[in-house]
Amino acid sequence: MPADILSLAGANLLSPMTLCFALGALAAFVRSDLEFPDAIAKGLAIYLMLAIGMKGGVALAGGASTDAILAIVVAGFVSFLLPVVAYALLRAATRAAAVDAAAIGAHYGSVSVVTFVTASEFLAARGMTFEGYLVAMMAVMETPAIVMGLLLARRAGFAGPRSAAATRHLWREVLFNGSIVLLVGGFLIGWIVGAPGYAKVKPFLGDLFNGLLCLFLLDMGVVAMRQLRAAPALSPALVGFALVQPLIGAAVGLGLGSALGLSVGGVALFATLCASASYIAVPAAMRLALPKANPALYLTLSLGVTFPFNVAIGIPLYTAIATALRP
Amino acid sequence: MPADILSLAGANLLSPMTLCFALGALAAFVRSDLEFPDAIAKGLAIYLMLAIGMKGGVALAGGASTDAILAIVVAGFVSFLLPVVAYALLRAATRAAAVDAAAIGAHYGSVSVVTFVTASEFLAARGMTFEGYLVAMMAVMETPAIVMGLLLARRAGFAGPRSAAATRHLWREVLFNGSIVLLVGGFLIGWIVGAPGYAKVKPFLGDLFNGLLCLFLLDMGVVAMRQLRAAPALSPALVGFALVQPLIGAAVGLGLGSALGLSVGGVALFATLCASASYIAVPAAMRLALPKANPALYLTLSLGVTFPFNVAIGIPLYTAIATALRP
Amino acid sequence: MPADILSLAGANLLSPMTLCFALGALAAFVRSDLEFPDAIAKGLAIYLMLAIGMKGGVALAGGASTDAILAIVVAGFVSFLLPVVAYALLRAATRAAAVDAAAIGAHYGSVSVVTFVTASEFLAARGMTFEGYLVAMMAVMETPAIVMGLLLARRAGFAGPRSAAATRHLWREVLFNGSIVLLVGGFLIGWIVGAPGYAKVKPFLGDLFNGLLCLFLLDMGVVAMRQLRAAPALSPALVGFALVQPLIGAAVGLGLGSALGLSVGGVALFATLCASASYIAVPAAMRLALPKANPALYLTLSLGVTFPFNVAIGIPLYTAIATALRP
Amino acid sequence: MSDAPVHRRKKIEIVCERAILDDVLEWLREAGVTGHTVIPHVAGHGRQGRRDGDEASRILENALVIAITREDVARRLLRDSVERLRDFAAIVYLCDVEVARPDHF
């Protein structure tokens, strides 16, 4: 099995996607002026979320099982509870303040869409399939963690948003942020139109997926490395947290995924979701709701450490374990 | 035939394109932060206009008939005269001021490229073809309505642009606005290079068309709904106008299209052009030339009411009637 | 052979790419409001550089020959030395000041990626192939010319950048500017993943290449024409320089390319590189390092005169000569 | 020219992180400011380090709000800002301006 992991990891490290990520990181490291316009990065993100959502919906088209509904509910609970684990770990093993620990916890309960998408391509390249409703599980995991993060902070004495506008803004973020709308909306559209409707848009939403993912990961490499460079030096304990917490999350995902009876690919993807940390929706929410938490900390851990770790090492690792767990 | 219309409308409402439009509208309705960067929206518009223009030119490549020239001239006249109808209707049936009625009229004489493009895909999905020069008819309908709008306003005592710069700006807008350049330019390029030249760019300009249209309609849904939300409450009479005027325009298009001997698909498309209202070129021109007209009115009617009406109901309706009219 | 050149030139002038360029130029000439958002233009440039880089790397995958290394070293020297030729020509035949001549020289030693890419498609459409490492030759030609330009200026008594920040900025530009990172990075990725890895991204990075190049050239037409219009009237001598210098560069490229034993396509491409002038990386560097040089001059010559000359006439001309030179 | 009437007002400028922009605009409205202008994408550097909106969540980006208003309103806003904006990246300052249409502000 270790040989397996190594060969999977090797293949992953040498895929065009991972190499594009590395290229972006390198460019930022040498302070190249390579820069993706923000509009292009946002456009790519919209594409990826709509495309992955629709693919999931088409895969499930026609039927929706109780299996799917159970799995989606479980995913929501996991997102809600993972921040508690992260919070406890941070308070026990690092010197993070309570409000920072609560904010960071919220990030690790939520998910990173790009990590998921990269994992799904990793599986596809190996001929492994997964349940269409994994996409719905991802969508449902986006924001419960925010609520738990706020509860943890309140317990530690930090009030949430102070003005009515900020509260409204926060709830909109939790319920209807752009990622959720695109993932769930794309999922429903795919579910409604099925394979015949999907055929019309497949040249764009299907065939180009890998290529556009390359471009997106190139940009993510730049962004992650810039975040690392701009950040204040992190304590070794915090860096350790950002490497251990994904493993804890993955273990939870591997266990629950097997218990839910997901396919091998599905287990690997669910583990990846639990292991990944948000770097778009949750930071925006935390900045509003917990302004006393330090954004440099949570952004650097999720984007600068955990994201590259998952892309390079985590995904093949979780896949190998999911394969080994196959009954 | 009514059964026919209903099944066409049903199929239309469940296409990925219309569903994407609905998703965008829903996102804006719940005030999701889903937002297309402006640059992406503009890039998509450039793509759609170049692609549809070139497709039309390739379809006509080799020959240009007197049929085509006659149809194009007729289209120009229709655009010039439709504002008079709209103006009369507005003054008779609503309480719109003269200057507002003139400005709104100009919008309904002109056309909406996205409505046309959506209709052309609707036809293609049903195996219906149309004359390549429909694209040239659309281009020629873009701006004569602006001139008539100004004449109507002047008759009512409103001067046009006051400074020399504004006048120059206005004429450039009338003659060379970006849509016209792309549609006519693309058309000519397609006409020159024909099928062999087109083969080189077809993977981009042809195969991806539907998928990119989905993305564009998603954004249009957001934009149309935001416009509706931000607008002052419209009187029922004005909303009624925005639903009746397209039907009048479509009737004109159906009649003249049949008289010109267009194919069924061609008649349906010409009706769609007459029924649609501009929301890019004409607002920009009116703002300069008739600043006393209220932009919230004309934007909301064309973008917030008529555009969704045509996309959801108008297109299948006009197609069904065009089919029924077949001699 | 003259007949040959004419037919090649004719075919080139009537390709969708060249026609798109002409359309853009025309739009800017009539002052249409057609405008590519800057983000879209940058996004297209990133795509083209990554795609051409990767294509080159895949073509070379597996082996790297001493041939390749020799050709790359030669290309670097040519870029370093061509500015001297341009400088001498400008000082002898025009009234350009020394600092302007040095800055313009740096532009002509460097290369234009879009010209290269257009030439590579021109060859592909004629079934001609070229060595994969031409891409690496292009990357290596990007910036040595900047160093020579500064040396020429210093010899004429103009100091380089004055502040430490400007110097650092300049060196980063020379070594790691975005184009170099994308071209070299894409090349290495293509080289590593080879044909099997490339298959995953080919629908995007390969099949769409021509279509996206059309869009990019449309924008370049607008940009080049605007530059020409905004520029102060150029003296006939300067315009003459911008037409003669590419021919000198092409002659150098044809000679050295043959001597290096490149294929016919390779010789034509190398000639095109030598003939082309930078309009992105070098202007940015010159503005910092030689602020006393007039940007309107160097931008107008490279972008407004030499670029269209190469796209419309130069490429087929160099190709015809390379074909005729075939032993 | 010398007979043109001069009306004095205060201009208040606020540079703040985009996350609280809506909040700031609501605050201005409550305070009686009748209009404002927003420059939506602005980079900066201050006590909280570099803020140049270069990352995906865009929380490290500022906006610049300009409002012309009466002196008393502006002074009250300036005073209240200390408490109101304490936890956020933000600065506030006032400046004298002259306007032609006093009814407008």
Add this chain to the structure above:
Amino acid sequence: MSDAPVHRRKKIEIVCERAILDDVLEWLREAGVTGHTVIPHVAGHGRQGRRDGDEASRILENALVIAITREDVARRLLRDSVERLRDFAAIVYLCDVEVARPDHF
């Protein structure tokens, strides 16, 4: 330091809808202003409601023009603006500034 010569000029700022930007710049030029700076995409709120450039035609978007010029020129522009910009979304105000190179403005 105290010996640095101080030259007083006026800064005129105009927030207006983008549709009339060219027109406004022509007006400044005619009035004798020798330079200007434009912030091209600016949102705002005023008598004419929200203007945040969120729609496709972009007519609901503002620009901010800054020009440094002599006091008399600035005052004349301020006075004329009332009539000139009446129908449009626009505001104009003046402010005192000090410059180092008086020949420049």
Add this chain to the structure above:
Amino acid sequence: MSDAPVHRRKKIEIVCERAILDDVLEWLREAGVTGHTVIPHVAGHGRQGRRDGDEASRILENALVIAITREDVARRLLRDSVERLRDFAAIVYLCDVEVARPDHF
């Protein structure tokens, strides 16, 4: 309200070509300015003609830097700017402002 303490500072604004933005910010830092705000994409017109960032290399684009600082620092910057920015497209001017938190600037 009248009892709110008023602290006077200077605002220095610099419009310059983007190519030298890093350089200008370094200069401000060295001069003792503790913060700044940058409006990154700004068009303009001056002695060096139109600069509207419409071309591919983007060298014809400006940025606008705003910094609030003490009067002496601002005056020194204004004086030094003449020499420092001579070769580039750039203008500099000062303006009086009032702030609430004097320790901040």
